[in-house]
Amino acid sequence: xxIHCPLCGARDRxxxxxxxxxxxxxxxxxxxxxxxxxxxLRENPAGPLAELWYHEMGCGSWLQVTRDTxxxxxxxxxxxxxxALGAGV
Amino acid sequence: xxxxxxxxxxxxxxxxNIGTVCLREGPTVPMTTLAPYRGQQAALDAALQAAHGLGFxxxxxxxxxxxxxxxxxxxxxxxxxxxEPEATLAQYAALTDQSQxxxxxxxxxxxxxxxxxxLCPVDLRLSAFGVGxxxxxxxxxxxxxxxxxxxxxxxxxxxxxxARTMYHDLKxxxxxxxxxx
Numbered sequence: 001x002x003i004h005c006p007l008c009g010a011r012d013r014x015x016x017x018x019x020x021x022x023x024x025x026x027x028x029x030x031x032x033x034x035x036x037x038x039x040x041l042r043e044n045p046a047g048p049l050a051e052l053w054y055h056e057m058g059c060g061s062w063l064q065v066t067r068d069t070x071x072x073x074x075x076x077x078x079x080x081x082x083x084a085l086g087a088g089v
Numbered sequence: 090x091x092x093x094x095x096x097x098x099x100x101x102x103x104x105x106n107i108g109t110v111c112l113r114e115g116p117t118v119p120m121t122t123l124a125p126y127r128g129q130q131a132a133l134d135a136a137l138q139a140a141h142g143l144g145f146x147x148x149x150x151x152x153x154x155x156x157x158x159x160x161x162x163x164x165x166x167x168x169x170x171x172x173e174p175e176a177t178l179a180q181y182a183a184l185t186d187q188s189q190x191x192x193x194x195x196x197x198x199x200x201x202x203x204x205x206x207x208l209c210p211v212d213l214r215l216s217a218f219g220v221g222x223x224x225x226x227x228x229x230x231x232x233x234x235x236x237x238x239x240x241x242x243x244x245x246x247x248x249x250x251x252a253r254t255m256y257h258d259l260k261x262x263x264x265x266x267x268x269x270x
Binding site: 007008009011012014015056057058059060061 | 148149163211224226227232
């Protein structure tokens with residue numbers, strides 16, 4: 001499995017470390033239900049899933065990687081900074 | 090005042106000549122990371138040009154002027170080697186002294202690409218990684234910076250604490266390459 005880092009190009013999986021699903025962080029004042037979902041509840045799809053990966057051995061960027069959990073096809077990679085995950089609802 | 094003895098990162102590790110490849114420690118030079126503040130990269134580039142005659146390195150590349158070299162060192166990060174940065178650069182970027190913090194080695198001679206191919210999961214052939222190219226990658230589980238400083242000479246950098254391990258892994262790879270004849 002190779003991940004196409006927006007800065008470094010296609011790199012081997014071993015250069016990256018995995019964090020988990022890429023979720024939009026709720027606002028600090030959001031209902032506790034929203035925070036409960038953010039912290040504890042996860043989808044477990046057999047198919048595309050947006051995840052956070054860290055290019056630890058390369059440029060040091062956090063990436064949002066859309067990976068198919070069935071066949072590991074990576075369909076999209078963007079810098080996490082550009083993925084609007086901190087927008088809040 | 091105690092008189093402290095300076096030891097380089099590869100102190101006690103003898104230069105190696107195995108087959109056609111040679112490994113030795115690079116020169117001990119000042120090293121400073123340049124982390125431009127958000128939106129200041131163009132200004133830093135201009136200030137570097139004015140102060141030292143080289144620009145901020147492009148992604149995957151490096152710039153050189155005389156003894157000074159600037160390596161791409163990660164996202165929004167450059168490493169200035171060989172000279173002390175002018176203080177004026179501090180208004181555009183965070184400057185952090187890294188001197189003595191990294192082990193700097195040079196792998197020279199025909200076959201260096203094949204040696205590194207045993208350690209790193211990237212294509213370092215001349216066609217994909219030309220003179221002046223610089224990248225960050227993994228070298229046997231270590232975070233490394235690799236730059237092709239001449240056509241047949243690579244500069245390999247790892248954290249200073251990893252110097253002995255990197256030396257051992259390079260030696261093993263050099264022996265394996267040489268054994269193929």
